[in-house]
Every structure is written in C-alpha cells, then in structure tokens.
Amino acid sequence: xxxxxxxxxxxxxxxxxxxxxxxxxxxxxxxxxxxxxxxxxxxxxxxxxxxxxxxxxxxxxxxxxxxxxxxxxxxxxxxxxxxxxxxxxxxxxxxxxxxxxxxxxxxxxxxxxxxxxxxxxxxxxxxxxxxxxxxxxxxxxxxxxxxxxxxxxxxxxxxxxxxxxxxxxxxxxxxxxxxxxxxxxxxxxxxxxxxxxxxxxxxxxxxxxxxxxxxxxxxxxxxxxxxxxxxxxxxxxxxxxxxxxxxxxxxxxxxxxxxxxxxxxxxxxxxxxxxxxxxxxxxx
Amino acid sequence: xxxxxxxxxxxxxxxxxxxxxxxxxxxxxxxxxxxxxxxxxxxxxxxxxxxxxxxxxxxxxxxxxxxxxxxxxxxxxxxxxxxxxxxxxxxxxxxxxxxxxxxxxxxxxxxxxxxxxxxxxxxxxxxxxxxxxxxxxxxxxxxxxxxxxxxxxxxxxxxxxxxxxxxxxxxxxxxxxxxxxxxxxxxxxxxxxxxxxxxxxxxxxxxxxxxxxxxxxxxxxxxxxxxxxxxxxxxxxxxxxxxxxxxxxxxxxxxxxxxxxxxxxxxxxxxxxxxxxxxxxxxxxxxxxxxxxxxxxxxxxxxxxxxxx
Numbered sequence: 268x269x270x271x272x273x274x275x276x277x278x279x280x281x282x283x284x285x286x287x288x289x290x291x292x293x294x295x296x297x298x299x300x301x302x303x304x305x306x307x308x309x310x311x312x313x314x315x316x317x318x319x320x321x322x323x324x325x326x327x328x329x330x331x332x333x334x335x336x337x338x339x340x341x342x343x344x345x346x347x348x349x350x351x352x353x354x355x356x357x358x359x360x361x362x363x364x365x366x367x368x369x370x371x372x373x374x375x376x377x378x379x380x381x382x383x384x385x386x387x388x389x390x391x392x393x394x395x396x397x398x399x400x401x402x403x404x405x406x407x408x409x410x411x412x413x414x415x416x417x418x419x420x421x422x423x424x425x426x427x428x429x430x431x432x433x434x435x436x437x438x439x440x441x442x443x444x445x446x447x448x449x450x451x452x453x454x455x456x457x458x459x460x461x462x463x464x465x466x467x468x469x470x471x472x473x474x475x476x477x478x479x480x481x482x483x484x485x486x487x488x489x490x491x492x493x494x495x496x497x498x499x500x501x502x503x504x505x506x507x508x509x510x511x512x513x514x515x516x517x518x519x520x521x522x523x524x525x526x527x528x529x530x531x532x533x534x535x536x537x538x539x540x541x542x543x544x545x546x547x548x549x550x551x
Numbered sequence: 552x553x554x555x556x557x558x559x560x561x562x563x564x565x566x567x568x569x570x571x572x573x574x575x576x577x578x579x580x581x582x583x584x585x586x587x588x589x590x591x592x593x594x595x596x597x598x599x600x601x602x603x604x605x606x607x608x609x610x611x612x613x614x615x616x617x618x619x620x621x622x623x624x625x626x627x628x629x630x631x632x633x634x635x636x637x638x639x640x641x642x643x644x645x646x647x648x649x650x651x652x653x654x655x656x657x658x659x660x661x662x663x664x665x666x667x668x669x670x671x672x673x674x675x676x677x678x679x680x681x682x683x684x685x686x687x688x689x690x691x692x693x694x695x696x697x698x699x700x701x702x703x704x705x706x707x708x709x710x711x712x713x714x715x716x717x718x719x720x721x722x723x724x725x726x727x728x729x730x731x732x733x734x735x736x737x738x739x740x741x742x743x744x745x746x747x748x749x750x751x752x753x754x755x756x757x758x759x760x761x762x763x764x765x766x767x768x769x770x771x772x773x774x775x776x777x778x779x780x781x782x783x784x785x786x787x788x789x790x791x792x793x794x795x796x797x798x799x800x801x802x803x804x805x806x807x808x809x810x811x812x813x814x815x816x817x818x819x820x821x822x823x824x825x826x827x828x829x830x831x832x833x834x835x836x837x838x839x840x841x842x843x844x845x846x847x848x849x850x851x852x853x854x855x856x857x858x859x860x
Contacts, residue, residue, distance in 0.1 A: 290680075294686060312707070368581045374585070393817045394844065421591040452584065503693050542742075
C-alpha cells in the first residue's frame with residue numbers, strides 16, 4: 268500500500284496503535300482500579316497508591332458487605348437479578364412478537380403502532396420516570412416490585428430492532444408454508460419465526476438485561492423500602508454516607524465490583540452473538 | 552381495503568390475498584402478538600405522559616385561612632411559566648448545554664476515529680481493542696460515577712494530584728462529568744460505527760485505492776459519508792441522553808458541594824418532586840425536558856436528510 272502523503276507505513280501503524288492503546292487504557296484502567304481497591308481494607312484504601320496492591324482483604328470485604336444491615340446486599344443482588352433477568356426474558360419475547368408482527372403481518376393499526384413505537388424510542392427515560400411515579404402514586408403501587416418491573420419491560424428500541432431482524436431473517440415463503448399446514452399465527456411465530464430470529468432476540472435480551480441492570484432513576488423515584496432496591500440504588504445510598512462514615516468505602520467498592528463483573532463476563536462470553544446482532548440492527 | 556406492506560416491494564400478492572381470506576380470525580390475531588407491547592406502550596408511556604400533562608396544569612394552594620388543608624388549583628400554564636422563569640432551571644439548562652457541547656463532539660468524534668482506526672488495514676488485535684474500549688458500557692451509570700468520583704477524590708484517586716485543576720472544584724466538575732460520560736459511551740458508539748463500516752462494499756474501497764486515494768482520504772471521502780445515517784442516529788440518541796444527564800452529577804454530590812441540587816434539568820425535576828413536593832412544577836419541568844428532546848432530535852433528523860440530498 269502506497270502512502271501518497273509521505274507518511275511511512277511504519278509511523279502510521281505505530282500512531283494507529285498508540286491511539287488505540289490510549290483509548291484502551293482510558294477504558295480499562297478505572298476497572299483495574301476497582302479491582303485493586305476491592306482487595307484493600309479501610310486503612311490501606313486511603314494510604315496506598317491507587318493501583319498498588321496492599322494486604323489481600325477481598326474476602327474480608329465480601330464478608331463485611333454481606334453482613335452489613337443484616338445482609339441487605341443479598342436482597343439487592345437478588346432484586347437486580349429478578350428485575351433484569353425476568354424483565355429481559357419477558358421483554359425480549361414481547362418485543363420480538365411485536366417486531367415480528369409489524370414486519371411480517373398485516374393488521375389494522377399496524378402503521379400507527381409502528382409510528383408510536385418510533386416516537387417511544389425518542390422519549391427520554393428520565394423525563395418519563397416522574398410521570399410514571401405520579402401515575403403509580405395515584406394507583407397506590409409506589410414502593411412495590413411491579414412499579415419498577417413493568418415500566419422497564421417497555422423497550423421500543425427492542426421492537427425496532429426485532430422488526431429489522433424479522434424482516435431480514437424470516438422469509439415470507441416459510442410463513443406461508445406454515446399457514447398452509449394449518450398452523451395459527453401464534454404457533455407460526457413461536458415454532459418457526461422465533462427460532463429464525465434467534466441471534467436478534469439474544470441481542471435484544473442482552474441489551475435489555477443491561478438496560479434494566481444499570482437502571483437507576485426509576486427505582487430511585489419509585490422505591491423507599493431497601494428490601495426492594497436493586498444493587499445500583501443500594502450502592503448509591505451507601506455511597507451518600509461515605510464522606511461521614513469512611514467505613515462504607517470498602518463496602519461500596521466491593522459491591523460495585525460485584526455489580527460489574529457479571530455484565531463484563533456476559534459481554535465477553537456472548538461477544539459473537541451481540542456483535543452479529545448489532546450488525547443486523549445497525550444496517551437497517 | 553388494500554394495505555400494501557411498504558417492506559416487501561415485491562408485494563407478494565398471492566400471499567397477501569391468502570392471508571386475508573379468513574376475515575374474522577386472520578386480521579385480528581396479529582394483535583395477539585403485537586398486543587402485549589402495545590399495552591405496555593400505552594400504560595407506561597402514553598398514559599403517564601397524559602397524566603403528567605394534566606397534573607402540570609394544577610398547583611397546590613392553601614385555601615382561605617388554610618384550615619381545610621391544601622387543594623389543587625387550575626393554573627393553566629402557570630407551572631410552565633414558573634419553571635421557565637426560575638433562574639435555577641435556567642442555570643441547569645446552561646450546564647447541560649455546556650456539557651453537551653463538550654461531550655457530544657468528543658465522544659462521537661472519538662468513537663468515529665477509533666472505528667476508522669479499527670477498520671484500517673494496518674490494525675492488529677482488533678477484537679482486543681474493541682472489547683476493551685466497549686467494556687465501560689457494561690458498567691452501570693451509578694457505578695461509573697462512583698469509580699470516577701473516587702479517582703477524582705483527593706487522597707484516594709491519582710487524578711486529583713495529577714491534574715493541574717481540582718476535578719471536584721466548581722470549575723472542574725463539568726470536565727469531570729464529561730470524562731465520566733465519554734468513558735461510558737465511547738466504546739458502544741465505536742462498535743456501532745465499526746459495524747456500519749464493515750458493511751461498506753469492499754469494491755468501492757478498492758476502487759478508491761486504485762484511484763490513488765490514501766487511507767486517510769478513503770476514510771474521510773468514502774467511508775464516513777457512507778455511514779452517515781448511522782452517525783446521525785447515534786447523534787440523536789446522544790443528544791437525548793445528554794439532555795437527561797442525571798446520574799453522574801447526583802453521584803458526585805456525595806463527594807463535592809460543587810454540584811448543586813438543581814445542577815441539571817433532571818436534577819431540578821427530582822428536587823421539585825421529592826424535596827419540595829411540588830408535583831405540578833415537577834411534571835411541567837419533565838414535560839419541558841421531553842419537549843426539548845423531541846425538538847432537538849427532530850432538528851438533527853432534518854439536518855441529516857437535508858445534507859444527504
């Protein structure tokens with residue numbers, strides 16, 4: 268490859284990799300800091316260097332974390348798993364069904380539904396949280412599991428993606444054949460279309476899981492009972508005490524590590540799935 | 552009724568006709584599939600917005616001598632006027648505007664640059680680079696805020712000593728918040744752009760090389776224009792996200808007094824609703840925020856279609 272601008276191939280290759288290295292360090296070092304800090308006790312945390320390892324105290328920190336306030340952290344882990352796990356599975360199924368229907372079936376109100384869905388993609392979640400709270404308090408469901416769970420199922424962007432996947436992956440002829448065999452629409456969707464859309468569905472599921480797991484504003488406005496908190500809200504509440512009570516530092520940091528690790532592992536393990544899913548979604 | 556599906560240009564006439572034949576059953580069963588989401592959209596988006604719209608027209612006042620307790624008074628657009636006239640709200644809009652002007656070009660420009668680098672022929676270990684830059688996306692906003700707040704804190708994090716300014720001081724918090732948010736979104740957008748770049752037909756790129764365009768020229772004159780729609784979609788989402796800025800400043804409030812309780816419009820809404828218990832005003836501010844997002848994203852969309860003509 269010739270370089271008409273006179274830059275030799277070596278320097279441009281060096282420069283390219285240097286820039287990538289800077290970006291990678293910017294992205295990864297804070298996570299390394301989280302990892303090293305989670306192994307320190309309260310004293311070492313403020314006296315040792317940021318990336319330096321001190322006495323190994325990770326297990327001690329974990330013990331303190333799960334013992335604090337009668338083990339409330341375990342509730343937060345369970346709640347996060349419940350909100351995000353159940354929400355993502357159910358949400359992805361609902362989104363896929365709707366996206367498939369919009370892409371492949373003909374029914375009254377189809378265009379209107381798609382238009383409202385697209386508008387829904389643009390509604391800022393933060394601006395929506397307060398109206399949701401006001402409605403929930405009118406219905407007297409504030410501070411319940413459902414007040415957080417149900418709104419987070421709604422994922423207009425997931426429907427938009429699912430529609431693109433259905434269009435790309437499900438041929439009309441196959442649906443036609445299934446109907447000729449006398450299968451109803453619901454069965455055709457579940458047994459024929461859904462398996463064909465699988466990579467897309469996995470992508471919607473993964474990103475909805477992350478969206479719910481990382482969500483903070485809705486639980487913040489809806490919940491006051493710590494037993495219903497997800498990890499994000501619980502850790503935030505503890506973090507607001509650290510300036511007065513430094514003993515919360517290791518709890519907040521170790522808890523944060525536990526909140527991050529599952530998602531990092533999920534993204535690394537499911538790399539091939541979400542990369543190809545994003546590819547289909549971003550082309551449309 | 553002839554509904555032509557815009558999606559299948561071949562129209563598949565035979566299939567369409569057959570699908571419609573069982574008139575009663577065939578036409579409404581699709582709602583079994585679309586219905587659950589439609590209900591969610593109605594119940595968790597449309598109805599709450601409508602209800603907030605209604606509430607935003609009322610305010611709570613004490614009647615007469617106040618013995619009857621507070622009651623709701625219809626005030627037309629009074630709450631909107633109060634919000635827009637409140638200097639705290641206008642300051643919060645100013646903060647978010649300054650934040651957006653820094654964050655959006657830095658983050659999207661950086662993501663585009665990194666995606667082009669990844670897509671260039673000379674790069675090795677693509678997966679490693681892209682995965683490491685993407686990882687912060689998997690970190691919840693609260694946790695990201697906490698990690699960076701510690702990194703910025705005097706005595707704990709290395710950044711407080713290393714930086715020539717105080718990252719938690721009144722002038723330093725804005726760049727600090729930009730650093731946090733850029734950290735979170737850089738890799739995600741990089742992956743989106745990179746994925747779009749992979750779909751640029753290779754023969755177009757070869758033609759450019761044959762015509763004597765170097766890697767830089769090819770990137771700017773061929774690749775970027777071809778993924779412009781993707782860039783504009785990312786821009787719309789980033790604008791909306793920027794206006795909603797909430798978590799990072801809220802987390803920082805436990806570490807510094809430089810972030811006020813109404814530092815961004817979302818914080819203003821939160822304070823109005825839960826500290827001052829003024830639901831009418833909070834609803835009005837929420838809807839103003841949603842309206843601003845809608846107007847700005849419409850503007851960006853228009854720009855994108857006009858430019859590509």
